[in-house]
Amino acid sequence: MVVVGGGILGLATARELAVRGLAVTVLEKEDRWAAHQTGHNSNVVHAGLYYAPGSFKARMSVAGNRSIVEYARANGVPVDLCGKLVVATSEAELPALRVLAGRAEANGVPAKLISAAEARSYEPEVSCVAALRVESTGIIDFPAVCAALVRDLREADLRLSTPVLGIRPARSGGVEVATGQDVVRADALVNCAGLHSDRIARMAGLTPKARIVPFRGEYYELRPSRAHLVRGLIYPVPDASLPFLGVHLTRMLDGTVHAGPNAVLALRREGYRWRDVSVGDLLDTARFPGTWRLARKYAYPIGLDEVLRSLSQRRFAASLAKLVPAVGQDDIVRSGAGVRAQALLPDGSMVQDFLIETAPNQVHVLNAPSPAATCALEIGRHIADRVTAG
Template sequence: MGAPVRRVVVIGGGIVGLAVAAELAARGDRVVVLEKEGHWAAHQTGHNSNVVHAGLYYKPGSLKARMSVAGNASMTAFAREHGVPVEVCGKLVVATSDDELPRLHQLAERAEANGVPAKLISADEAREHEPEVAAVAALRVESTGVIDFPAVCAALVGQLIGRGADLRLFSPALGIRTAGGRVQVATPQGVVTADALVNCAGLHSDRVARMAGLRPKATIVPFRGEYFELRPESRDLVRGLIYPVPDPTLPFLGVHLTRMLDGTVHAGPNAVLALRREGYRWRDVSPADVLDVARFPGTWRLARRFARTGAEEVLRSLSRKRFAASLARLVPAVTADDLVPAGAGVRAQAMLPDGSLVDDFLIETGPGQVHVLNAPSPAATCALEIGRHVAGLV
């Protein structure tokens, strides 16, 4: 006789939750997916830059490094198999001054350590790829691509439907308890009982974990990333993807330029503290969410450490001219007149009480439970790999 069929409830209908659910269903589990919104990929998945990352930034041996390289290949293959638009166009990481060259070379060494196909090139070679770029040297990363992640989610939903999964929209988790070795999740439509629970709730993953009786080591702090796009007449300034050399002392990559599948060119994102977990605009404020952030000691320690950077990010958020100036470091021809607003995303960033940001994916377990507690970028790229990893833990 085979092993008994398990029933697994997955909370969260973004790309990570759907990938986990699809992998579990492929392994023969009966899967229930609970999503609080009325459509899939409603938050982080549907508001990101749609870049298939290569894996060059991450600490060698980390989950992010290993899963990015594998995920770049598996996500691209999945898209091609299921008719999802994807283009492997490569990108440039650009040093705009001589003092950035040591960091560019360190990045090239990290790419090699992670198995990422990347090559240091001269300023002239960089301009062969991007004629308008300002560079003293650059790193050419061939495996980076652009994709339609919401379309990936639609394909995963199709797989789940084909395997008989129970997919429930408008179904937030209102309460979680264990009874008789099984987990029970209260929803507005009734109680879901299962043998195991997987928490992929993104911006609310820490709250779901606490609801389930776990005491997670990290707390989610939301950071909004705002985007502009270039006006149609300015799109020829950018052919592909142009990134700055990241500052290793700062938690985010910096604003960059990305030519999307439809030919539009997105610019951003910046990084400012969101005043609501799903706060896509300055006026989106949740007093409860603000209070949570204010009560968390890590917030104040992070603020002291990056006070100047945080102030600069806020000023850039409020000034299109400042935003354009950041982009002009990469492509000098870009001006404030070239930019039009293009929405925002909110990054669910896990933070420790000492104010440090959790650098790697963070997954914690309890009896019959797996909680994905930190899965910001490049989680969409790595979603199929995360799905396999989490399914193994379940």
């Protein structure tokens, strides 16, 4: 088996295939594992709270929450199931908070509605009229999980700095994958290439129904002297009409508190800064009809507000102050950023669930943003089932 992509999904899938007795080659174009989405996310172990009951995300998140925590503890990877608060900051948000509580119950997520006073017993500085307490949310070190997966794969053929240049069916069956060094022949290919997953699928001869459009999420960090303002994780009630959760506050394993992310269109598939620009990537995005249909729906005022918040520390701090009023502009400093590989359909709608397409001897993971890292071991099992079934 050949797996393209050395993030947590690719490594988890490779491990599952190896456990089943299959010979595995992993191809990663970067010189390190977990170089992109896995290494730039918030390190949150999600509970499965937000997703439609019965959806792939909901089922995988609840199971993944358990399996990733068990795996981390068994392999000496730091993890803290600290729980989180989803807070309604006004009476107008209470109906949506109740809907979220109902969804948590339907998905089997341990959560309860609590009063403002109870919320302040968890987070003394929080501002809310009510909150949802979610016990199974936690913080983990996902790059360290990847390091453990690599150790589990010590018998596999693991190749860093090995981009995929071409894919074709093998004459004797299976697939052939051209790299800069050689041609890898395998019975089946698994595409876990994240930000480039649609390109790998097209290279393999598919016409995927979705296109990857990159969105950058930028983070700030509370200054050390203000980190005491947040004890755990504080999230807003998400706007059901918007595709992202909104900025939130997250205490990390090292005690630092990260704030964010916003959501702006990245100018490169690996565009972690405004100055990271790729003409080819921009043309790829601009030529896709779904991009313009999405823009008509969200560019104004939502998209404009996200851009302005990206450029203004004052605006970013004001968003955080809705959750924790004590946070001011001078309390935050810029931190890192991540890029979300969001699958977009031609009609301009964002693919909300995980999206996996198959072809003879091929499995392609075409949409696996958050909470995919939480679900990595479960998705790996699901992919291995598909590969070994046929």
